[in-house]
Amino acid sequence: MRILVVSDIHANLAALDAVLSAAGSLDAVWSLGDSVGYGPQPSECLARLQQAGAVMIAGNHERAATGAISTDDFNPDAATSAQWTKKTLSPAEHGFLDALPEVSLQPDCTLVHGTLRDPIWEYMHSYEAASAHLRLQESPLGFFGHTHIPTLVTEDHRLPRGCELYRLQEGERIDVPADSKIVVNPGSVGQPRDGDPRSSCALYDTNDNAITLHRLEYDIGATQKLMEEAKLPRWLIERLAAGR
Ligand code: ZN
Secondary structure (H helix, E strand, O other): OEEEEEOOOOOOHHHHHHHHHHHOOOOEEEEOOOOOOOOOOHHHHHHHHHHOOOEEOOOHHHHHHHOOOOOOOOOHHHHHHHHHHHHHOOHHHHHHHHOOOOEEEEOOEEEEOOOOOOOOOOOOOOHHHHHHHHHHOOOOEEEOOOOOOOEEEEEOOOOOOOEEEEEOOOOOEEEOOOOOOEEEEOOOOOOOOOOOOOEEEEEEEOOOOEEEEEEEOOOHHHHHHHHHHOOOOHHHHHHHHHOO
16 A cells, blocks of 8 residues: 655645645555644645545644634744634535544554553653653554644663654655554645755555655745735745745
8 A cells, every 4th residue: 555644734725735745656644733823724634635535533733723722822823823724614515624634543553642541741852752652653654743743753662761752755665674663754745844945745565564755845925925815924925945
């Protein structure tokens, strides 16, 4: 199976379409949460994911977009965009988002937005969070999002902290190990934050048992124009071009 793994699309349809069209023929699409929020086309992105038959889970922005969680812990720009998203989505779309699970178990693979310890909120930035996640992950492979940084976490019991974290570069290939666990962040499709404004995603080939990281250019200006028309916060518009 050839599986496209995407995360943090953030209602950026131009970016999602660039990724989907470059991926070619696929057997599955897995989306790791934050499909909405920040960007100008939440309904269109949900429709596109549904058309693609994507497996979807919830992130903090799905929950904020329906009012299921409060935006008190969001920064002011994120809260403003969450309120806009909530108004823009239909009752049926709210119902769809509310029904999304926080964790999805696929054959030999676990999908979560943050970490298995705290699926909606926790960032897998630290060794402590990554070790706690790996202890809870029963499958050999996992995928996560939320940080917007393409990352590989490998279990390694020889290290006192129990794991190692690596930034992933374009074109990098990860062979899924037979005797230890890994968890991979494919980066963000719609709001990259590693200094590279190109969309980030991963292809998981189950025949090869390998994952490759891809970066793709998309029409950033088109998304920024729609955000201006929607009067979304200035910083959210500018950060797309900076990849921050
Ligand atoms: Zn996000």
